[in-house]
Amino acid sequence: MKEKLKEIVENKWFHIGIIVLASIFILIGAFHTEVWFDEAYTMALVRHDFGEIIRIDSGDVHPVLYYLLLKVFTLVFGNSILACRLFSAIAGILIGVLGFTHIRKDFGAKVGLSFTFLAFFLPYMAQYVMEIRMYTWTMLFVALAAIYAYRISKENKVKNWALFAIFSLGAAHCHYYGLVTVAIINGLLFLYIVFSKKLYENANKTKKNYLIPFAITAVVQILGYLPWLFVFLKQATSVSKGYWIPLSWGETVAAPLGIQFYGKISIGAATVYALIMYAYLIYQIICSKKQKQKNGVLYLCLAVHFILYFSMVIISLLIKPIMYHRYMLVTIGLFIFPFAYYLTYTPTKHQKIVTALVVVFILGMGIYNNMLTIRDNYGSENGKEIAYIKEQYTEGSMILYRDVYHGTDIQVQMPEYNWYLYNIDEKHDLKPFENFSPPLKIVFDEKTLADYHGRLIIIDHDDLGFYKELAEKYELKELAKQYIRPNYRGISFNIITVEK
Numbered sequence: 001m002k003e004k005l006k007e008i009v010e011n012k013w014f015h016i017g018i019i020v021l022a023s024i025f026i027l028i029g030a031f032h033t034e035v036w037f038d039e040a041y042t043m044a045l046v047r048h049d050f051g052e053i054i055r056i057d058s059g060d061v062h063p064v065l066y067y068l069l070l071k072v073f074t075l076v077f078g079n080s081i082l083a084c085r086l087f088s089a090i091a092g093i094l095i096g097v098l099g100f101t102h103i104r105k106d107f108g109a110k111v112g113l114s115f116t117f118l119a120f121f122l123p124y125m126a127q128y129v130m131e132i133r134m135y136t137w138t139m140l141f142v143a144l145a146a147i148y149a150y151r152i153s154k155e156n157k158v159k160n161w162a163l164f165a166i167f168s169l170g171a172a173h174c175h176y177y178g179l180v181t182v183a184i185i186n187g188l189l190f191l192y193i194v195f196s197k198k199l200y201e202n203a204n205k206t207k208k209n210y211l212i213p214f215a216i217t218a219v220v221q222i223l224g225y226l227p228w229l230f231v232f233l234k235q236a237t238s239v240s241k242g243y244w245i246p247l248s249w250g251e252t253v254a255a256p257l258g259i260q261f262y263g264k265i266s267i268g269a270a271t272v273y274a275l276i277m278y279a280y281l282i283y284q285i286i287c288s289k290k291q292k293q294k295n296g297v298l299y300l301c302l303a304v305h306f307i308l309y310f311s312m313v314i315i316s317l318l319i320k321p322i323m324y325h326r327y328m329l330v331t332i333g334l335f336i337f338p339f340a341y342y343l344t345y346t347p348t349k350h351q352k353i354v355t356a357l358v359v360v361f362i363l364g365m366g367i368y369n370n371m372l373t374i375r376d377n378y379g380s381e382n383g384k385e386i387a388y389i390k391e392q393y394t395e396g397s398m399i400l401y402r403d404v405y406h407g408t409d410i411q412v413q414m415p416e417y418n419w420y421l422y423n424i425d426e427k428h429d430l431k432p433f434e435n436f437s438p439p440l441k442i443v444f445d446e447k448t449l450a451d452y453h454g455r456l457i458i459i460d461h462d463d464l465g466f467y468k469e470l471a472e473k474y475e476l477k478e479l480a481k482q483y484i485r486p487n488y489r490g491i492s493f494n495i496i497t498v499e500k
Contacts, residue, residue, distance in 0.1 A: 010109035015100050015116065022120035023093050029370065030089055030130050032377040033081045033413065034488035037405045039132040040412040045435040046071045047079060047415075056435045058231045065173035066134030081413070084132045091136035092129030095143060095333060096120045099340070102147050106154075107341065114340035117359075121366030122336065123263030123270070124329055126373040135329055138178040141171035143333025145182050146304065149189045150297060153199060156209055165217045169224040176232070177308065177327045179225075184307050186221070188300060190214060247321040253313055255325035260335060262325075264372035265365065273365060277339065280358050284342035287351055298338040305331040379487025385410055385495065388482050392457055392497040393417060400443075401459040402466045404433050408440075409491070410459065415439045422449070422466070449474070453500055460494045467496050476500055 008014055035043065045053055045067055053071060057064045070087055077083045096119035104112025119125065128135050148164035151157075168186065171178035193199065193210040200206065245251075255262075258274035265273070288295055308331055316323040343359060346352040389399065389410065401407030402422045411419045419440045421433075443449055449470075456476070460466045462483075470476065476498040485492040 009113060012100070012104075012109070015104065015109065015113050018113065019093075019097055019100060019116055019120075022096060022116070025370065026093070026120060026125055026129060027089060029126060029373045029377045030085050031082060032382065032488065034377070034382050034486055035081060035132065035409050035412060036489045036491060037409050039081075039084075040409040041433075041435065042067070042070070042132045043079070043081065043084060043412045044408070046074055046084070048435065058234070059434075061235050062134065062175065063173045063179070063228060063232070065170065066137050066175075069137065070132075081132070085130055088131055088133065088136045089129055091140045092125060095136070095140050098140075098143055098147070098333065102144075103337070103340070106147070106150065108344075110344040111341050114343040115337060117343075118336040118340050118362070119332075121362055122260050123265060123273070123365065123369040124260050124332065125263070126366075126370040127263040128326065128329060130373075130377075134174045135326065138171055138174040138330045139332045141167045141174060142178055142181050142185075142330050145171055146185055146301070146334050149185050152189065152210075153192060153196075156205070156213070158213075161213045161217050165220045165224070168221055171330070172221075172225055173228060175327070175330055177312070177330045179232075180311065181304065181308050181330055182221075184304050186218065188303065192300075245316075245321040245324050247316060251325065252316050252321060252323050256309060256313075256323055256328040259325040259328050260332060263369040264376065265369050276358070276361065280354065281339060281342065283354065284345060284351070287348070288342075288345065291347060293345075295338075295341070298341055301334040301337045305335045376487045376489075381484065382486045382488050385484045385486060385493050386413055388484060388495055389414065389417075389457060392455075392480060392495070394455055397455040397457055398452060399457045399459065400449075403461065404436075406461060406491070406493075407459045408433075408436055410493070411436065411440060446473075455479075456498045456500050458496045458498065460496065462492055462494060464494055464496075467494070474500055 045056060048056065050068065050071060053067050054064050057067055070084060073087045074083060077086075096116045099112040099114070099116030099119060102112075103115045144167040145164060148160050148167060151160045152164060168182040171182045173179075193207065193214060199210070258270055261273040261277060262270035285295075305328075309328060312323040312327070343355055346355050393399070396418070398418055398420055399411075400420045400422055404421060404423075407421075411417075415438075417439070420443050421436075421440055422443045424444060424446055456470075458467050458470065477500075478496065478498050480497040482495050483492065484495065
């Protein structure tokens with residue numbers, strides 16, 4: 001029975017079947033049309049042409065590659081919310097597929113299957129793999145860069161060096177945490193080449209055989225990043241003057257340690273989840289040490305993850321807050337690999353029992369988390385804000401909002417309507433948000449609104465502060481008012497229709 005079970009688990013078709021079923025399981029939550037601000041930003045940006053995407057993104061705080069790749073994708077499959085969401089899902093699913101295509105070949109069938117299992121069932125997947133943002137593609141490029149760095153240490157082939165450089169540049173051009181991560185991987189690879197004795201056990205291998213291709217690859221990566229370097233420096237200067245990320249123990253230090261275990265489950269449950277997983281990792285490391293196992297590659301994976309973590313925390317504490325919990329997802333492949341290995345490392349009965357309990361726990365939490373995701377993504381309140389505005393809108397109506405972060409997520413779904421952002425302070429820099437124009441128009445002069453006569457649809461916060469301010473300035477006749485709180489992301493809207 002034991003041998004039969006082993007044969008099934010190690011069968012490649014069983015692994016493929018798990019990938020297919022897990023992909024379907026994850027994709028169940030993808031077919032909805034709600035977005036939040038960052039997703040709206042992406043949607044609006046990729047509606048511009050390539051040159052405009054590069055120009056506008058240069059004023060933001062992210063590299064441009066993801067937007068360019070998404071633009072190409074939308075030219076083929078359309079620029080619908082679903083198409084953009086599936087583009088992110090493709091990269092997320094490919095991370096799980098790496099367990100079959102790469103990890104299985106390098107570390108065996110069971111480790112590969114465990115990697116796939118963790119990639120699909122940890123809570124981060126159900127939430128972040130569906131976001132219309134650059135995270136899943138950065139995760140994928142970082143994981144591939146790490147895999148080919150490992151393969152370089154095993155086989156000094158031109159193919160491995162070339163793919164390592166390509167995926168490193170992909171990660172660096174998708175997210176700045178990706179840039180830092182591949183820099184760390186490059187640094188550790190260099191140190192391994194210089195100081196490793198194991199690498200030169202074969203008499204035919206010399207440091208020169210590795211240092212020359214490393215130097216060439218390093219130059220290729222530098223030259224490949226050089227065109228964006230000046231933009232990066234400009235964006236870094238902008239961040240140094242002020243950035244939205246808060247500085248706190250919870251947000252800066254604690255949350256990034258547990259983001260892999262936090263999806264839709266509560267913060268308390270996610271904390272318990274993270275503690276259980278870290279305890280399991282430490283338990284298995286101690287066991288392997290006692291059993292004199294050499295797991296250097298596992299420690300290097302963890303080293304990359306935690307060097308990134310501590311570097312960003314130190315910078316945040318001493319210079320400027322730049323640590324945000326979801327950014328740590330870029331190292332997900334490196335982070336889950338040691339767990340994947342230890343799920344298969346059970347030489348003692350006690351380890352088998354502990355591991356079995358952990359697997360059941362991960363599976364149960366993954367299913368529960370995805371159920372919560374599906375509930376929120378298809379909640380009955382979703383889409384009501386769109387339907388209500390369509391119901392209230394008449395030819396020539398002006399849809400008006402003041403908070404650029406609160407309204408654009410509706411606007412991006414209704415670009416054919418007449419949208420205005422109320423911002424009478426011309427000194428306020430709105431350049432980072434120019435991707436929303438057209439159709440968005442900016443009110444810089446009170447006269448624009450003073451001269452307007454007709455129907456106004458005002459999108460406001462819970463406190464109705466914006467609406468009350470307008471009501472004091474102008475004679476407004478209230479026609480209708482609706483409070484709507486979509487299930488997705490829980491962002492609420494007060495929508496007031498008036499006649500001016």
